[in-house]
Amino acid sequence: MNSVLLVGTSKGLVVYQLExxxxxxxxxxxxxxxVSMVYVDERTRAWWVGVSHRHWGEKLHYxxxxxxxxxxxxxxxxxxxxxxxxxxxxxxxxxxxAHAGPDRPGELWAGTEPGGLFYSRxxxxxxxxxxSLWNHPSRTxxxxxxxxxxxxxxxxxxxxxxxxxxxxxxxxxxxxxFETTDGGLSWQPRNKGLKAAYLxxxxxxxxxxxxxxxxxxxxxxxxxxxxxxxxxxxTDGGAYWKDVSGAGGFPCxxxxxxxxxxxxxxxxxxPAQSDENRIPVNLKxxxxxxxDGGKSWNSIDKGLPHSLAFDLVLRHGLxxxxxxxxxxxxxxxxxxxxxxxxxxxxxxxNLAAVNGLAFA
Amino acid sequence: xxxxxxxxxxxxxxxxxxxxxxxxxxxxEALLNIEKKHPGILSYLVExxxxxxxxxxxxxxEDLIKDRQSLTDEIEPNDEILIFQALSGG
Numbered sequence: 001m002n003s004v005l006l007v008g009t010s011k012g013l014v015v016y017q018l019e020x021x022x023x024x025x026x027x028x029x030x031x032x033x034x035v036s037m038v039y040v041d042e043r044t045r046a047w048w049v050g051v052s053h054r055h056w057g058e059k060l061h062y063x064x065x066x067x068x069x070x071x072x073x074x075x076x077x078x079x080x081x082x083x084x085x086x087x088x089x090x091x092x093x094x095x096x097x098a099h100a101g102p103d104r105p106g107e108l109w110a111g112t113e114p115g116g117l118f119y120s121r122x123x124x125x126x127x128x129x130x131x132s133l134w135n136h137p138s139r140t141x142x143x144x145x146x147x148x149x150x151x152x153x154x155x156x157x158x159x160x161x162x163x164x165x166x167x168x169x170x171x172x173x174x175x176x177x178f179e180t181t182d183g184g185l186s187w188q189p190r191n192k193g194l195k196a197a198y199l200x201x202x203x204x205x206x207x208x209x210x211x212x213x214x215x216x217x218x219x220x221x222x223x224x225x226x227x228x229x230x231x232x233x234x235t236d237g238g239a240y241w242k243d244v245s246g247a248g249g250f251p252c253x254x255x256x257x258x259x260x261x262x263x264x265x266x267x268x269x270x271p272a273q274s275d276e277n278r279i280p281v282n283l284k285x286x287x288x289x290x291x292d293g294g295k296s297w298n299s300i301d302k303g304l305p306h307s308l309a310f311d312l313v314l315r316h317g318l319x320x321x322x323x324x325x326x327x328x329x330x331x332x333x334x335x336x337x338x339x340x341x342x343x344x345x346x347x348x349x350n351l352a353a354v355n356g357l358a359f360a
Numbered sequence: 361x362x363x364x365x366x367x368x369x370x371x372x373x374x375x376x377x378x379x380x381x382x383x384x385x386x387x388x389e390a391l392l393n394i395e396k397k398h399p400g401i402l403s404y405l406v407e408x409x410x411x412x413x414x415x416x417x418x419x420x421x422e423d424l425i426k427d428r429q430s431l432t433d434e435i436e437p438n439d440e441i442l443i444f445q446a447l448s449g450g
Contacts, residue, residue: 053404055404055416056370056404056445057404072373088409090407
């Protein structure tokens, strides 16, 4: 049972613990500070937090004792690297951290804006940019890598094959999905089947906008993505992506995605209305759930507001572990489901905007 | 020696930070000397490429420094340097 939930908000980290069927606040950390990323390393149980200071820049902190004490880690640096020739790159945001595999203790990946992937061999004491991706010829092509809602492209999803640590996918908004099978020495785009309705050529090799990418732990060939232009699923490791958006265009647009660890057909998304509005469709907050790999979707509203809901769930705002799900919204609501997303319980209504969640 | 004062907001991250005397001929040199005494503080003040962060202000006396890019403003021995955060938030 997942009994501890980390909630990263724009005004701090709130830690909940499940006690006798109630989620109670265990503590508040980084109070008042914009916590932009949370991550729990399943190998070490270390808690990682990204803080996006308005004044002082991006910072990384970790705790090895469940938040009793925190240490500041090094931050990925672009020093010496140009975003484009003559324009030095600077770190804008740390979007995601992922451990590099059970056979690589202490090693971590970090995805950042403006598009740099970083690697640490010493648990975040130092980082080096992954030059093979930074130097990929597509990166400086402004038709292939560009910002989406931000000024620069950013890496928000890092998916490591649990059976092969050399096999990694990254999701980049906007560029698309890139795959390495040699531990990051070389990268290939894997965007066939995706649509980019905002491009003159919607089926271009690059320029796609995956909002969130997740791999089935029990079958690494199966990867899901909530994309700007629909929900897509591949069963062949990204050679081809199939559009599994709902019939009639619902669900389609959204940011958040969760998938089951074992059941390769089970997934959840939280639909939003178009990219112009970014509100729940018809102002009704629902979770869309599929059990058949996206062939059909059920809208679930049990325990969720049926009207006048303006909640948006960001890309890291929905998590699943062992059948327990949780999501947080940009207007400070937190919901948890303990029955595989069939019904939901309101846990908090007055948080700050939720940027990301993680089960500890 | 120039005198350097800091916004109190920085003491949340560097509890021992206090007004100090610094031997430096430029703002950049001053920041590097402060970094030696408080490792890590430089990354709170400047970007990867060395320019002053957008929402950090450094005053020499009552005047903002002019070179935010390379921090080449000269410092005189009796100067007072103030490192503040800009008025921004949310």
